[in-house]
Amino acid sequence: MAQFNLPENSKVLKGKYFKDITGSINIKKINIYRWNPDQNENPKIDTFEVDLTTCGNKVLDILNKIKNEIDPSLTYRRSCAHGVCGSCAMNVDGINTLSCMKSHKEINGEINIYPLPHLKVIKDLVADLSTLYRQYESIEPWLKTKEKKNWSAEINQSKENRKKLDGLYECIMCACCSTSCPSYWWNEEKYLGPAVLLQAYRWIMDSRDEERKERLKTVADKLKLYGCHTIMNCTNSCPKGLNPAKAISSLKKMLATN
Ligand code: SF4
Ligand code: SF4
Numbered sequence: 001m002a003q004f005n006l007p008e009n010s011k012v013l014k015g016k017y018f019k020d021i022t023g024s025i026n027i028k029k030i031n032i033y034r035w036n037p038d039q040n041e042n043p044k045i046d047t048f049e050v051d052l053t054t055c056g057n058k059v060l061d062i063l064n065k066i067k068n069e070i071d072p073s074l075t076y077r078r079s080c081a082h083g084v085c086g087s088c089a090m091n092v093d094g095i096n097t098l099s100c101m102k103s104h105k106e107i108n109g110e111i112n113i114y115p116l117p118h119l120k121v122i123k124d125l126v127a128d129l130s131t132l133y134r135q136y137e138s139i140e141p142w143l144k145t146k147e148k149k150n151w152s153a154e155i156n157q158s159k160e161n162r163k164k165l166d167g168l169y170e171c172i173m174c175a176c177c178s179t180s181c182p183s184y185w186w187n188e189e190k191y192l193g194p195a196v197l198l199q200a201y202r203w204i205m206d207s208r209d210e211e212r213k214e215r216l217k218t219v220a221d222k223l224k225l226y227g228c229h230t231i232m233n234c235t236n237s238c239p240k241g242l243n244p245a246k247a248i249s250s251l252k253k254m255l256a257t258n
C-alpha cells in the first residue's frame with residue numbers, strides 16, 4: 001500500500017521561543033520558518049515576541065528588528081524596501097507577498113512567515129529561484145532586432161504602442177505569482193509559469209521588437225504555455241496588482257489566431 005507520510009527530516013518542528021525583554025505592552029508574536037543547511041536538523045518554527053512600539057509598519061520592519069535586536073542569524077532577502085526589487089517576496093499569513101509592502105497592522109493575532117512555497121529552501125526565508133531565472137533567461141528578455149542597429153540612438157515608439165506595455169513592464173519578477181500557481185508546483189521544470197509568461201508577453205507586445213513570431217513559437221509548446229488552467233491564483237497574489245492570467249490568455253489567443 002502506498003505511504004503518504006512526509007519523510008522524517010522534512011517535518012517542521014517547534015523551535016525556540018524568544019521572549020520579549022523590553023516589558024512593552026504592545027507585543028506581537030511572530031512565527032518564522034527556520035532551516036539551516038549547515039545543521040543536520042529538521043526545519044523549525046521559531047517564535048519571537050516583538051515590541052511594535054519601536055517598529056515600522058511593514059512586515060519587513062519586523063524582520064529587520066528581529067535580525068538587528070534579537071537573532072542576527074535570521075536569513076531573508078531584501079534590498080530596496082520600496083516594492084521595486086522583488087527580492088523580499090515570501091509567504092506572510094498564507095499569502096505570497098512582498099514583506100516590504102505588507103503592513104503588519106492588517107494582520108490580527110500572531111503572524112506566520114514562511115519562504116515562498118513549493119521551492120527548495122536555501123536557508124530560513126530564502127527560497128531557491130534558480131529554475132525560475134533559467135526559465136526567464138530562456139525567453140530572452142531583451143529587445144531583439146533583425147539587423148544591427150545603432151544602439152546609441154533612441155528607438156522611438158508611438159504613445160499608443162507604449163501604452164500596450166502598461167500592466168506588463170511593472171513586473172518586478174518577485175515570483176509571488178508563479179509560486180502560488182498549482183500548475184507550476186506540479187510542473188516547475190516544464191511549465192514556464194505566470195511570471196515568465198507575463199514577461200514573454202511583454203516582449204511580444206513591444207512594437208520595437210522584431211522577433212515576435214519567433215518568440216511566440218518559443219512559448220507555444222504544450223507545457224510551456226498550456227500548463228495554465230486559468231485557476232487565477234497568480235493574479236490574486238500579485239503584489240503589484242498585475243494580471244498574469246490575462247497575459248497568458250492573450251498569448252493563447254494570439255497563437256490561435258496567428
Ligand atoms: S491562471 Fe494559469 S498561471 Fe495563473 S495560477 Fe492559474 S494555472 Fe497558474
Ligand atoms: S506578475 Fe506580479 S507577482 Fe508575478 S512576478 Fe510580476 S510582479 Fe511578481
Ligand code: FES
Pocket residue numbers: 077078079080081082083084085086087088089098099100101
Ligand atoms: S525589498 Fe525590494 S521589493 Fe521588497
